[in-house]
Amino acid sequence: MAERIHIDAARLEKDESFAADVAIVGSGAGGAVAAEILARAGLQVVLIEAGGYHTAKDFNGREGEAFRTLYWDAASRKTKDKAITLLQGRTVGGSTVVNWTASFRTPPETLAHWAEAFAVKETDAEHMAPWFEMVERRLSVAPWDVPPNANNAALGRGCERLGWHHGVVSRNVRDCWDLGYCGYGCPTNAKQSMLVTTIPAALDHGAILISHARAMTVETERDRVTHVECLALDSESLHPTGRKLRVHANHVIVAGGGINGPGLLLRSRLPDPHRRLGKRTFLHPVNALAGELPEKVLPFEGAPQSIYSDAFLWRDGVTGKAGYKLEVPPLFPVQAAIAIPLFGDVHATGMAALPHTHAILALMRDGFHPSFSGGRVLLQSDESPVLDYQTNAFHWEGFQHAYLSMAELSFAAGAKSVFPVHREARPYESWREAKRAIKEGLSMKPPRALAFSAHIMGGCAMSEDARLGVVDSFGRHHQIEGLSVFDGSLFPTSLGVNPQISIYALVARNAARLAEALAGHPVGFA
């Protein structure tokens, strides 16, 4: 076992350069899985991360601190029109450190659609099954066998009474204490995020981790990668310190996630003859509803997501009207206070009801319906990336449908009143009153309905056809030698499920193939 090497770029006092077989930009679900597999193959890996190296001893469960230290833009990142809030991890381990552990395989319908509509090969359910099994074993994924918390139980109860589908969520945890703080960094190391699995394993196999380093450009010579140019950032990951880092590599893997990865490639001004880069970015836009139950819910306690419903996921076929997955968000004070767009005593009254409040969210499958081709990543005047994502009638029909389903579900679960998270909404005390308000009262347009996304996907879509994608079915760039994209930005559409397992499995497959090509022998996880 090698001695672990972590370089905190915030502390560098001079410019540095490194030489690697493989430079990986981003240490989240994509980059960290690739790092372990490639390091195990005996390749010299350098893993570059814009965030800091925060671990369980730093995770104190405080919302504000977690937002500032573990999320991009203090959890205030937004689409260009500021209508959708985007939650993305910015820390060693990326969003896997702050996700809510929901673990679903990519739906076979989605994989089949990719093959059919986007010329993606060898990525159907049968080809992917062994990779799903491998990552599920590696990350201890199993159905949650503890009784759900009251917040999730309400979703299950409502579905039961309405005769709607519902199921138990699988989670990537070991010896979980059922605390509920997954979104602020797991304080007990129960969550099998990249922070406690693939990253330590990669470091033990000689990978070098550089934190607080922002990859600015991937440099090329005659259409072949040469190195990555990085700026060292201060300890808050905000401002460059003035120190530069250069990582020479035979192969570069872009794994900064949606928005950041396409942003890096846009800044690099690489060939993009079919103008695909940054296009087709999808979000699983989420709208939500809260309901007040007579009994205590304590929506901040216990595993945040344990029950889900696919009653509406494919409601109009794969490419029809917006389908959505119903899940539950935890409600902590800051999150809840932001989600109630009102002010004054009426806001305070809503907050006082927090212990009795349950919540539901609808995660919309975008990217399948022909009327919407996705958002687009642009560079702002300071070269930082921003997502231009403009909702259309497809979304608004879906949001309205989802508000109705969630209101009906909440009343079926026993709610005394429901509150659609919408700027024009008030609490409604009957299903009939809620139905009328949602159908006739609440305007279905941004930013009236509060929308969120924690699943930023696409922007470097895979396809065998260079006119349809930036990379091929195994993540290799169509125009540049030695460049791969290994993260959620590969997806040609959204998924219809929380993305972590899809990213792990696809990247494990792609990285194993790359490792074999670079090292000359087959490899995998231990």
Add this chain to the structure above:
Amino acid sequence: MTPKAFAIICPFVRTALGLERPGKRTGGSGRGRGWKIAESRTPPENPGRRRFLKFGLAGTGLVFLAGLWRHAARAAQRAPAGFRFLTTQDRRIFAALAPRLLGEALPRDGRESRIAEILAAVDQLAAAMPPVMQADLRQLFDLLGFPPTRIALAGVWSGWETVSEQEVDAFLDRWSTSTFTLLQLAYAALHDLVMAAWYDSPHAWARVGYDGPPDIPDAVRKAV
């Protein structure tokens, strides 16, 4: 204010909030600390620029004036000791807004210290945002602080130190229900900052039935 007057001011606000921003930023703490590594080889895409040229010149002037005013009244406009982003003027704005945004959630007892804590937390949060977002906040706060724009855009006639509760409520009501998306978004920015600041405080928790994070033994909380 009449819809027509709003329509005239709206482009100002657009520019002010950075949705259509001039190529070069005025003021803002983000200056010179951006993402640029070198001269770009091709200009970044900026679809808003053309619309800005068409409508935004007057708006830039106003933002510029508001910025100039902030710089001119130096003593009051600098971030005071211990603050990284909020100026003295910004603090007056938030000291007036916070009690009305929070309503009865803000206890009467020890109100002054609670507001001081909220201001510190708003400052901490704003300071953690990237330069582009900080520049947007800077422009919003300057427009609220500069008396002509405070009156024209927010409809607040009194200065923030003497403003009445009714006047603040009317302002929040107007912006939160405005037909202009930009004013709604500006309301949301103020709302979210104050809510995040207050509800992250242990002083806020008892009222919402939250005990705070559990104590986890250090032996468990260790790096892997």
